[in-house]
Amino acid sequence: MTERRIAVVTGASRGIGQAIAKTLAQAGLQVVGTATTPTGARAIEADLQPFGEGHLGVVLDVTSATSRTEFFANLTARSLVPLVLVNNAGLTRDNLLMRMKDEEWNLVIDANLGSVYQLSRHFIRNMLKARFGRIVNITSVVAASGNAGQANYAAAKAGIIGFTKSLAQEVASRGVTVNAIAPGMIDTDMTRVLSEQQRTTLLSRIPAGRLGSVEEVAFAVAFLASELAGYMTGETLHLNGGLYMT
Ligand code: NAP
Numbered sequence: 612m613t614e615r616r617i618a619v620v621t622g623a624s625r626g627i628g629q630a631i632a633k634t635l636a637q638a639g640l641q642v643v644g645t646a647t648t649p650t651g652a653r654a655i656e657a658d659l660q661p662f663g664e665g666h667l668g669v670v671l672d673v674t675s676a677t678s679r680t681e682f683f684a685n686l687t688a689r690s691l692v693p694l695v696l697v698n699n700a701g702l703t704r705d706n707l708l709m710r711m712k713d714e715e716w717n718l719v720i721d722a723n724l725g726s727v728y729q730l731s732r733h734f735i736r737n738m739l740k741a742r743f744g745r746i747v748n749i750t751s752v753v754a755a756s757g758n759a760g761q762a763n764y765a766a767a768k769a770g771i772i773g774f775t776k777s778l779a780q781e782v783a784s785r786g787v788t789v790n791a792i793a794p795g796m797i798d799t800d801m802t803r804v805l806s807e808q809q810r811t812t813l814l815s816r817i818p819a820g821r822l823g824s825v826e827e828v829a830f831a832v833a834f835l836a837s838e839l840a841g842y843m844t845g846e847t848l849h850l851n852g853g854l855y856m857t
Contacts, residue, residue: 615641615665617693618836619686621673621730622700624651626799627749629658630825631697634833636662640695643686645671667691673700673726674718683733694741695836696734698727698771699749703801705760716763723767727774731789735782744787745836748775749828750847752795756855768793772847779845788844790835795851798822819852 618635622628623644632644636659644655646668655668669685672678686693701723704715727748738744753761754768772791779789796802796813802822805813814820831848834840849857 617641618695619693620697628699630829634829643667674721695745719763724770738787742786746789748791750791750793776845791847795854817852
């Protein structure tokens with residue numbers, strides 16, 4: 612029997628990341644999901660238990676160098692060599708640019724874009740050695756459309772697309788693909804903070820007439836992480852119910 616492939620999914624405690632972790636586990640991968648707290652990490656393990664042995668929940672704050680080092684050391688100590696990396700963790704700190712604070716700018720760039728750089732750089736080495744790897748980066752529709760009040764978030768998510776294309780070119784010849792998925796409005800904690808009025812206005816702009824589900828995003832990730840997606844690289848898959856067609 613061939614060894615089970617290991618996938619790291621950042622931000623697997625809630626929302627899109629939780630669905631990605633479950634979908635990859637169901638597809639037969641051994642999943643290491645991350646959360647920012649030990650409670651979140653334990654919840655990930657409970658979530659993944661129905662899909663078999665070996666799935667792990669591990670603490671990781673992607674913005675902290677110490678936390679990243681501990682996370683990498685934790686995997687090494689368990690001899691886990693992930694060949695699939697899903698950079699999903701992300702957050703928003705919305706503000707109009709005139710009012711934006713440096714902390715809001717820096718945190719959003721670090722959490723959404725810096726993390727993709729840090730984790731990809733760490734895990735790419737073993738992927739190149741194995742001559743197989745899949746990196747899937749979760750960007751956003753606002754990377755392409757822009758969004759008033761989200762200059763920091765849109766800049767970080769647009770940065771992910773440039774990063775994805777560049778790294779894809781560096782590693783394509785060694786069987787490693789690097790792609791991005793740009794969800795539109797997905798029903799998670801991130802969108803539940805919108806007011807009823809914001810929600811209604813947004814829905815009126817989505818041709819599909821509804822928010823997307825986390826499972827719909829997870830299914831696209833599972834495709835890009837699969838063996839058969841080997842000829843697709845450097846791409847951004849838009850998944851937004853027609854909200855923005857590139
Ligand atoms: P969510 O429900 O708010 O969950 C965010 C996840 O990221 C949680 O697991 C959280 O962990 C983790 N996280 C937050 N800050 C972190 C940090 N500093 N270090 C490590 N992990 C951290 O978000 P979501 O809606 O599922 O979004 C997931 C991804 O999709 C994000 O990259 C987001 O930008 C992107 N996206 C979402 C939408 C949408 O409509 N929801 C649309 C486009 C793109 P804890 O539980 O421990 O806090």
